[in-house]
Amino acid sequence: MAVSTMLSRASCLGTIAGVPSLKVSKLKNANAAFLGGLRVKTPGLNQERRNLVVFAKQTDDTPLPGTKREPEKKDDPLRIFEGSPVEKFYRPEEERRPEDGNTSTSSLMKFDGPAPETINSRLAMLGITWALVAEILTGQSVWEQVTEGRGLIWFLFVAPIIIGATLIPMYNKESPDSRESGPFNAQNERWNGRAAMIGLVALLVTENIYLKGPLLGFIHNSLNL
The missing domain is CATH 1.10.287 (Helix Hairpins)
Incomplete structure (x- = not known):
């Protein structure tokens, strides 16, 4: 002074x-x-008070270590779609992610939303696993399981559960890409789900056009189940 x-x-x-x-x-x-x-x-x-307030906010918003990954903030320009038919249907990335965008059912279930691929991937992984197990147990192809067996009934029972379990976290602004730890992280689930979708379609085509029967029917016959 x-x-x-x-x-x-x-x-x-x-x-x-x-x-x-x-x-x-x-x-x-x-x-x-x-x-x-x-x-x-x-x-x-x-x-000092401002520092304490900032620290408290960071502590409240910080997830458990090793469980969640913060979404990447990417520039998502429209210029790559300029002049193409996709431009009028295009949405910026922050609108497609449930943690930043609209979490209404119509937004999540759009073609470029986070829900369709995640739901289809999970249903395909569960479906192809059970289809191969059922072929060994019953000796029926996938198509026969749906049309003659109880495959369709089981699908109608399980599908709403998978859909609900996928959408509820998204309503709470949790992206399916945010999981980081464990064997079921985002990248593993995405690749396994895509492989399962391709595999299920390939299994149907192979059994109905080429084999005219179940792929694993020989295991059922050898075990005399």
């Missing part, structure tokens, strides 16, 4: 004595810089 008073008096005396205004302004700037340095070196109570 004393230093500030001295510099102020010096500036006033300089003005009265005819010191050029440039030198007076330099003294004022030096005074401001000196006081600013003092404030930076000795933060006040308000600054």
